[in-house]
Amino acid sequence: QEAAVDILTHSDPTEVHGYTIAPGKPQVREILAQTIRPVEKVEALNAFAGAAYIADDYVGAKTFLMAALEVDPGCDDTIRNMALLLHEMGEKDKALQIAAKMRRADFMLLRALKS
Numbered sequence: 001q002e003a004a005v006d007i008l009t010h011s012d013p014t015e016v017h018g019y020t021i022a023p024g025k026p027q028v029r030e031i032l033a034q035t036i037r038p039v040e041k042v043e044a045l046n047a048f049a050g051a052a053y054i055a056d057d058y059v060g061a062k063t064f065l066m067a068a069l070e071v072d073p074g075c076d077d078t079i080r081n082m083a084l085l086l087h088e089m090g091e092k093d094k095a096l097q098i099a100a101k102m103r104r105a106d107f108m109l110l111r112a113l114k115s
Helices: 026-033 038-054 058-071 076-088 092-099 107-114
Strands: 014-016 019-021
Touching: 026 038, 026 058, 038 058, 038 076, 058 076, 076 092, 076 107, 092 107
Parallel strands: none
Antiparallel strands: 014 019
């Protein structure tokens, strides 16, 4: 099964602790450099993505979610967030491709993506 992160592309990627990230958000580097469990990195990255989303910084939110997918490509929460973000950004085909990578079918997500 193709990882969700493979669908998305990086522009000028950088590697931090074995994770490839897009430039532009120093918080991403700081989170990835922490000596915390990967699940905690994913949670932190999703939290920062949420803050960026609320601030209408969709590119920033995407950067955080891309980093979270690098840490755990199979995280349904991150995949769901990325699919909704891409849908809102007008990238509906990518949103559906990402959503298809989820381990569990999420009919509420699919309903939102269909609209």
